[in-house]
Amino acid sequence: MSRTVIPLGRWAGVAIDVHWSVLVAFALLTGSLATDLLRRTVPDQDMAAYWVVAVIIAVGFLASLLAHELAHALAARREGAQVRRITLWMLGGTTELDGEPANPRTELLVAVAGPIASLVCGGAGLGAAFALRGPAIPLVVAGLGWFGLTNVVLGVFNLLPGAPLDGGRILHAVLWHRSGDRARAAEIATRAGTGVGLLVVAIGVGDLLFGSFSGLWLVFAGVFLLAAAQAELAGSPARDRLGDLPVGAIMDPAPDTAPEWLTIEAFLDQVTPGTRRRVFPVVSFEGHPVGVISLAELTQVAPRERRFTRVTDVCRATPGASIVDIGTPVAELLSKTTLRRGRDLAMVVRDGRLTGVVDADDLTRAVELALLGRSTYADH
Numbered sequence: 001m002s003r004t005v006i007p008l009g010r011w012a013g014v015a016i017d018v019h020w021s022v023l024v025a026f027a028l029l030t031g032s033l034a035t036d037l038l039r040r041t042v043p044d045q046d047m048a049a050y051w052v053v054a055v056i057i058a059v060g061f062l063a064s065l066l067a068h069e070l071a072h073a074l075a076a077r078r079e080g081a082q083v084r085r086i087t088l089w090m091l092g093g094t095t096e097l098d099g100e101p102a103n104p105r106t107e108l109l110v111a112v113a114g115p116i117a118s119l120v121c122g123g124a125g126l127g128a129a130f131a132l133r134g135p136a137i138p139l140v141v142a143g144l145g146w147f148g149l150t151n152v153v154l155g156v157f158n159l160l161p162g163a164p165l166d167g168g169r170i171l172h173a174v175l176w177h178r179s180g181d182r183a184r185a186a187e188i189a190t191r192a193g194t195g196v197g198l199l200v201v202a203i204g205v206g207d208l209l210f211g212s213f214s215g216l217w218l219v220f221a222g223v224f225l226l227a228a229a230q231a232e233l234a235g236s237p238a239r240d241r242l243g244d245l246p247v248g249a250i251m252d253p254a255p256d257t258a259p260e261w262l263t264i265e266a267f268l269d270q271v272t273p274g275t276r277r278r279v280f281p282v283v284s285f286e287g288h289p290v291g292v293i294s295l296a297e298l299t300q301v302a303p304r305e306r307r308f309t310r311v312t313d314v315c316r317a318t319p320g321a322s323i324v325d326i327g328t329p330v331a332e333l334l335s336k337t338t339l340r341r342g343r344d345l346a347m348v349v350r351d352g353r354l355t356g357v358v359d360a361d362d363l364t365r366a367v368e369l370a371l372l373g374r375s376t377y378a379d380h
């Protein structure tokens, strides 16, 4: 998922972002509610009334998706875990924690909070629809009924026992608690996720064959689940074996740097001849990391501009230029960022000053060594 997001602000210290695909989902949902679902359930109403109710219900539905994620975040905070951010996107939302849950109990409570919130929203919607039923406002009742039912379905869907669904996290927590073997539990939960993904795709395809358009959503969701489960399956054994190896152990401790005040021309004359590096940390006069530049980016600067453009003008702060403390576990850096080869760097700091860099190759090497049962280098 790309990080093209609209920040919605912070709530209790948690950044809430909305991915642009939510706008697409909102438009599709409002449209299908107004022109299809509500109209079929309650025919012969004023067209404007369909649209008004559709917009209100769609907004309410997005709010209920947010409530699901906020429930995860609140549970995490209660358990003392740091919540990095909440992102809403087309197929729901994600709540990112800083690092992995410390114990099965925390994982279980955080995972179960989201579906509970969905089921509560669902119950509230269905309850309100039931209380307001009668001939006076059938359109509102239909809208509330759809809202309630959809939230119940979402709550139940999220409880399916396969990672990365909440149910998969619950399964993982239970297996982890029972056996004490976190890595093995992760493997089983992600394999179950592959199974659930395949099942959802199959049901979606069946739906489509029988002419129901909603099958397309299931196929979408199933394919997403499969991809996410595969990604976790590939990532977790290495992450587990890395343990708490710090970035300081795998960094290049004497990187060539790009002083921010140099012109591109001076940088090319003074720094690049003496190194095989393609990406450089940009540092301020005081030695603080400012961002990164890559040779690939410098090729975009016109030759005659090189004498007038300074390193600071083309340097990139984020994304791709993470600043991490020297004690940060490699596993955490891996789960936080994707470093592109020849483009990005993680800048390692001690007391705010640049002390080394880690690039994509360093990370890959650390993972490969971990898989080979070696976690440190002889020369560090």
Ligand SMILES: [Zn+2]
Residues within 6 Å of the ligand: 068, 069, 072, 114, 115, 158, 166
């Ligand atoms: Zn959830």
